[in-house]
Amino acid sequence: MHADLSRVTFRPGKHYSAVLAQQGRVQLDADANEQTAIALHRERTAVTDLVGRHGGPAAAPGFAITYKAGNRVPDDLTIGAGRYYVDGIPLDATRPQPGVPAESGEGEQGERAPGADDDTLWRYWTQPDGYRDPERETDRLPDKFPYLVYLKVWERSVTAVEDPEIREVALGAAMPDTAARRKVVWQVLAVPAAELDIPARKGTAAEAREAFDKWAGQHGTSGARLAARSERPSRADEDPCVTHPEARYRGPENQLYRVEIHQGGAAERATFKWSRENGSVTLPVASLDGAWATLATLGADDKLDLGAGDWVEVSDAAYESRDERTPLLRVEEVDLPGRRVRLSGEPAPGTGRVAARRPFLRRWDHRGGTGRGAPRLTDGALALKGREGTWIDLEDGVQVYFAAEGSYRPGDHWLIPARTATGTVEWPRDTARRPLLQPPAGIEAHYAPLAWVRGKAQDGVTDLRHVFGPLAVPVESTT
Template sequence: MTIRNDATRLTIRARDRRKPRSLVARQGQVLLDADLDAQSRHLLDRVETATDDMVGSAGYLVVPAGSDAFAVTPAATPDACGIGTGHGYLGGWLVENTTEHCLLKNQPHPRPETEPKGPVLLALKALVRYVDPVEEPAFADPALGDAQAAGRALVDWQVFPFAPEGGWGADLACATANPDWQKLVKPSSGTLTVLPDQMPAAADPCSLVPQGGYSEPENLLFRIEVHGGIPRKDHPDADGPRYGMDGLTVKVSRRNASVLAGIVKVDGTTLTVEPPALDPLNWFAAGAHAEIVSIHDDVDPRKAAQQERLFQIARATDTAVTLESAATGLAASIKDDPAGWYLRLWDALPDGTGRATAKPAADDPRLSEPIPVGDGLAVRLGGGADDVFRRGDHWTFAARADGSIDWPKDKAEPPHGPQIRYAPLATLDPAAEAPSTHDCRVPAAALTDRTLLYRGGDGQQIPAQAGGGLVPLPGRLRVAVMRGRTPVAGATVTWSMPEAGIPSQVNGSTVNGVDSLSCETDAQGLCAVDWAIDAGRTDTDHQVQAVLTSTTGTPEGPPLLFTAAFRTAAGTSYRPGRCDLLQQTTTVQEALDLLCTNLGGPTEPETLRLTSIRLLDNQGDEVDLLAKDLILNGLQVRYDAFAAGIALSTALPTEAARLECTPEPFDPIVEVEVDLPYPATDPDKLYWERASGNVDGFGGIFAPFGFQRMRLDGTVRVTDEGEPGLFWSPSRMATMFLETAPRHQWGHRVVDPQEEVERSGWKGSEVRPILCRLRVRSAHVWSLDPKTDRRIYLNAEHLGVSAHSTGRELLVSHRDPQRAADLDLFFYLNLD
């Protein structure tokens, strides 16, 4: 239960907003309980502020490095997930889990839910809870008999599953940026103002009038606490509902709700309690109200919010409290096991009820109408349109016998408690083949931990020696072990091969997947070793790792990775200058190879070169399959992109030269082929379905399973006008075949008999772009060399590169060295 001790006062509003360093008692002066409470808070403020500054990570749980504290063990459902024992720090608070074999369903405040089954965030909720000696008898000293003892403040906690209403989106990522998570962890924004009664105006100057304000002759600590309300549907309720101001219910106690008794027996609505009454004036009495509470209510108020637990007292003795008949159902539910249930005293409001309901004020809907709480006092709730209250939100103020109250005049304050903090622990994906988690805790190293630091030797490169063998690196690999700024001598550093690495030698000893080498640091904390790498593997980087190990060989932290490589022409980058020939090369090896192929070559081309490949449609649009000296293999074009023909242009030796070849129109110098899905005709579809299955249309082939190549009908001619080259024209029927492709869908469409094919079970498949091949027989395309009168043939076999257009381009300037080679180009026809 959140702080409910009957203290002198809990809130001290000093004019200086800085936190006091300590309490200073005065000689001969009274030392109040409030002073002792304040001293403990001063010390806690100092400790928790320093802890948060040193290890704090806002909104996350910080744990000692290597600790299993609150580590989540995945399971198929959230309730079965494990929670590691140990301690961590949340905003400076020390949060402890001392429960062995702890699961969500048996943690100190259990969460047995198995929903949701999708990806969830397992979150930690921590709050400051007051443990009364009634709950923990060990806090009372038997030597004092029945004297009441002080309780203890405890940082209590619960781990619960959380999933937002709209889902997580693409990435769970510990969820702290999710709007629903931010609403969940945001503090309550509702406010409360204490309004003392005003002194009425005097009608007769000779008459005394009642004084306004607090009217009781005793010093009391009032507590106003949120009891319930209308849940807000726009806020998550994983750890309890959030309420708006309108319809909010509050309850009141004049002793900070500090009167608590344990329930030991239930008989109807009569509850036998322990300990018995010590002060009849401060005990359960007829007309007051009692709340049946559980030790779980403060941490997880969901059940308390769903089930009414505050009832009026009908009768009371020192050891038994009889509640109104409305408590019958709840009393019966705890009859068989009353352990962990308690009875808490609340005062009746002036109208005799145990709770008051807030209503918006007529003059300002952001505030409630004043709510009388008795003794000359009233309270007013507020918060505006985005007011948020939680069950258990409370305010305390001291009322003194002189008629004063410890509350700033007309000031609205947010709840004084409970203090609640949240942190994501882990994301859980129980739907995977093996449930998995992502740890959201933040590990923190101790100031005295040893640390392995890099000191030099990484990234070396050496020439590869002929014949292979191990080659020593010129620089030694150096690491240091430090504790803060102090070197650690005698620390053990182990050198090993990383996973999937290459064996090497460290200090002359082989390091591979089995063997490693250990050495100790010197007086300066340094460890330096010689490293030799294998010259037989110049194709990849070589790596070795160093890790700090304990005396038992256990790693203390992550390893440091060292990388080395051999310098080769293929591994050395090259930046082309003004040489056009080398513009596409990126390494020295590529540049050397290209220069070698061009050494001693003629000044004039020995082959004809393609300069453009254009697809022409009947709307006058063109698609160029040769752009920036790249032949664009794999390009997707419209289905009728070449319904008007394909033009191929060539570069001739001189301006006066022309193509000398004279093909017949029907010669297959230019071939255009398409890969149609097979089977493509209705009879073929029926045949393969029936031949592979049964006559009822089940179990057979019901979709295309291959392709059949078809050469399109067309004619070819040599063109001399404009750019010289070849022009392929499709026949009239071939043009119609291309232009009607959306209707026949390359053979996917079922035409006739439609009913028979569909009844057979034929479903077809998704219509994908079809492959189209363009081939030019280069041996039939030639010109004459004007100097030698020898034929110069088309060389259309080009070499591939990796560019950004299609990823399958051919570079026109990189040709095959043979004199003539065919062009074999492919692209795709798309129905979109």
């Protein structure tokens, strides 16, 4: 979660059932967040135990899929209203009804899908967090039958940059926003039969479910691994020192480092970026003009602003919801009076130009180096392998190590708390005090099959959903 956190302390294996507030103690964000995580973990575990990995209530199961053949427009799907649970996470596909503006007395016009005529249901092209684009070939439904329609569910963070309504304006424009939010994102997507290793013949529902479970297992688990440590730099004696002479972490402040994979793949070609503020330094974009970005603000102070040489990522609600990465661009020039920055290139087409999607710049704190052993830059991100050795220096004695085996996915990330009181980073170690390789802290995706689409015929869609609970049966009178 890209939020201004001190650290994340929830560990399911510790089996804590509650966080107890003590009198006269400092209240910490980590304690409140852990209590929320404990409650969510308990709730979702209980629902999964009762419902199974996925299912909907028998009286109102959501996400029923209906195929709509396109006529001069791309094929479409309708998504039935109702509730569904995936790994204990509740989802609701009921489409909110449009409001009526008081000044006009007329209903608002909702966004329409290509060729669709029913505004009471979500559709493949208008699902709330899908941001599907008919002009993108990869967004279209498979052009060959059969294919499987499924749910992808995950969570992302939302701050006041993306949703200004969560900011308390009474605190004043100069004050920072208070609480961030976690948002459940659901998306209805499709995968061709060929990717599921189902024969060209039209497979049965059982075959489709079995093949999808195998496919989801491969996509839902990351093979990425990272270890972190702090080592006292060899030239630390040259620092005039506010830091303890023997401290291995040499930073002047506590930080929560975020190391995130930018380009995925095997270790030899994957890249990463890092932030000392958990990637929470985001600045709203008011407009884009070529490589110039006009911002709503240049930052709260000199630690949370932009400077020449910084690497930034231009993003918005669509890219965040689609869990996509945009190319990193370098800040070349800062125009303070005009609240503008000139970037090293023009953002990709369609990125950051729709005001309703709340575009922003996210600052990353890595820099490329030319010295001996310094990691190289690839399209603005750092290579997983350093030029010399396997441990990679971030800054102030903080180092990371990526496992050579396994596959790295864009968005995989790790959080590394660095503390001045101990002069080190908090990271799991073995009995010999060696840092342990750890899986990513996220992103965790959840999958569930919805329908097996065999063709355009009326009976060409097989429902793959599960239902639970008793059906409502009227009781006949005995009088």
